[in-house]
Amino acid sequence: MDHETLLAHLIEALGAITAPRFYETERGFQGALLAELHKAIPHHLLPEGAVIEQEYQKRLYGHGLTIRPDIIIHEPFDEARHDSRKDGNIAVIELKRDASQEGAVGDFESLIKMMEVLAYPMAIFINIASETTHVALVPEDWKGHITCLAVSLHDGKPQVISAALGMPAARVS
Template sequence: MTNIEKTTFLAGLERALTKVTNPRFFETERGYQGALIAALQEELASFNWEKAIIEQEYQKRIREHGIRVRPDIIIHVPFANDEHNTRGEGNFVVFELKLNANESSALVDYANLSAMCSLLNYPLAVFININSNQTHIDKYEGENKHKLVSYSVNLSEDQAVISKSVATA
């Protein structure tokens, strides 16, 4: 993923995050996830990732993927034997979402995101802490920090308020 692709994606993601404004979606992770996927779908064409789709809670199986994690959202080109050499090809972004995550649960998600980056060649991993002002990314000490981007999202007077954080080396 080039810097231009990353910048374009993050701008589209931030537009999508600001579109989720119904208070109901800030009550549950699953509700927010569905609303975010709908908003991301509107942005997908602007990312210029040919054949890419958005899927939710796609089970990564140990035999095929080398990992058993169920990320909340992925943007990828589904694996096809006749088009890909490995399951790491065609992967763009992996997401974990949490509702008001504390430090320990956020750190588990950062570790899962890092593993997905390492094993399945995701160039970008996004953590979203729903209904919170914190991302806890400053506490993450694992691998792939340069691939992690974190957001906290809140609702204030019917407006989505987002805060972006990145890990420091």
């Protein structure tokens, strides 16, 4: 699935999260986003066997790092189909509620490690309950590789701001 198509479905999923309660915690928002992503991304667009799931923990021995990304879209590793755990990875997503600059930088570092070690071709940072994408904090070498979004509720309607592919932020909903 190409970056623009995934991003469009992700923005659709974000736009469906209207309950104020989910904007109060990362964990609550994560659960709502997982449910909405399953509705928004047509199954036929994903490779056979691909799943959208929360990641519990990467193991140093098996994965080469111990980061716990919030959401991943990937084909679970299968020795019969994949040469390594780098194969079949589609996207990694980090969530932060009202991220400080320090929090955003930490998530960017995690996303970069996931892209470097496990070859995720797409990385997405979502700042919940905020209008700040923090795109200016993405390291220069990674601009264009990390998409930054901010999502917040205004009068009960989700507003999504995108700073995709190193472009300036733009309101998309």
